Amino acid sequence: MNIHMLDTPSLWVDLNQLEANIATLADFFRRSKVDWRPHVKGIKIPAILHKALKAGAIGGTCAKISEAEVMVNGGIWDILIANQIVGQRKIEKLARLCQKADVKVAVDHPNNVKQMGVIATQNRTEIGVLIEINTGMNRAGVQPGQPAVDLALLVDETPGLNFRGLMAWEGHAVSIENECKKRETISKSVKELHQTIEMVKVANLTMNIVSGGGSGTYNIITSMAILTEVQAGGAIFGDASYCHWGAKTQPSLFVRSMVTSRPDPYRIIFDAGFKALPAWAGQPPIAVNLPGFETFHPSAEHGTVKLTCPNYEIQPGQIFNFIVGYGDSTVFLHDTLYGIRGESIEIAWPISGRGKIH
Structure with missing residues (x-):
């Protein structure tokens, strides 16, 4: 795979x-x-x-x-x-x-x-x-x-x-x-x-x-x-927050998300909201290779990207990766962390520490 x-x-x-x-x-x-x-x-x-x-x-x-x-x-x-x-x-x-x-x-x-x-x-x-x-x-x-x-x-x-x-x-x-x-x-x-x-x-x-x-x-x-x-x-994950706060590592943790709507040339709606890609702690997520990316604002099931300039090419169905804003508030939301080497899925780790709040 x-x-x-x-x-x-x-x-x-x-x-x-x-x-x-x-x-x-x-x-x-x-x-x-x-x-x-x-x-x-x-x-x-x-x-x-x-x-x-x-x-x-x-x-x-x-x-x-x-x-x-x-x-x-x-x-x-x-x-x-x-x-x-x-x-x-x-x-x-x-x-x-x-x-x-x-x-x-x-x-x-x-x-x-x-x-x-x-x-x-x-x-x-x-x-x-x-x-x-x-x-x-x-x-x-x-x-x-x-x-x-x-x-x-x-x-x-x-x-x-x-x-x-x-x-x-x-x-x-x-x-x-x-x-x-x-x-x-x-x-x-x-x-x-x-x-x-x-x-x-x-x-x-x-x-x-x-x-x-x-x-x-x-x-x-x-x-x-x-x-x-x-x-x-x-810092192992090198998320946007820890890199901003001085960690000498590089981003390794991402959320893969699909464009679901293009309401206007300055906005892109993704299927990753705060249930998958939160932005309430630390630095917000950062879109990878998305021209004109300015900000990411999640609601429960939607992520809204605001652009600095109009874009007419990106359409629903296209997929982008986001550098996770803060791993501590993101990993526990998911059941599985996929380990990717190159483009191959090498392993799928169950997030066994998820829900361990007692």
Whole structure:
């Protein structure tokens, strides 16, 4: 089969470019002497993470326990859940998963720590724990300094838990356009993280992980010699958003869509709306080889392209590819990701992480 046999809209990845992106990232982190732990919240497919592992990544980062289950069942041994796993049902799942693989989790509250310790002990397992620190994003995370140290001490003395290190995410800096301002913002976060690391050392706590960074910040934060590992995952796809935010990779993820209507010379209507090709987060999708392309605006089942100049040649039935605007908000909408090499469909991956929101 070849790409021309795909129905529309379809999600596909250029395997040659995907593998080149993985090689680029692996080489960058190797030269930076920082471990690479790609986040799979946008990747969703264990086979793609395996490609990264083969290139040099140490493991994967997940957002939810159900997502971690998919990766472990897909043969991934080393997992960080960069999120709080709260409540008896979810912690019991976490404890069982820790019996199968090296799974670590972020915490930021003593009640969560205490319950996690009880459940780990009941299940005769040990859960690796990282303290999440709020270094400016103002989402989850304990405050840096003594509050983080106090929580780390609690983890260290709690049976069933193993204090592994710290985690901080400078996500508030990702979309800053000015390079100097972005670096300054990240530097401020790093300063707070560094202070906490030094205080943890003074408290005689042993840790081997300082995790953070992402596809929109990795090229800056790695130069600050603070992290032992970086969670950049979306850059594997080189979507329009991460390329705009500084990732040094090229687009490999596309949606194939058909023209369904030509209401006037300045507009083209496609069959990919926001159920297949969203534009509400990050950068919008970009049409490939479409003369005069200006903007893409999706509604539920339609995608409207506005042109800068009139076009009378493009007709209903013609097919175009769009560079995905933001992979994290696109991949999970589809059942299948088609791997294309040249024009041949080499593989059709079920998106097994789709719907794993628990």
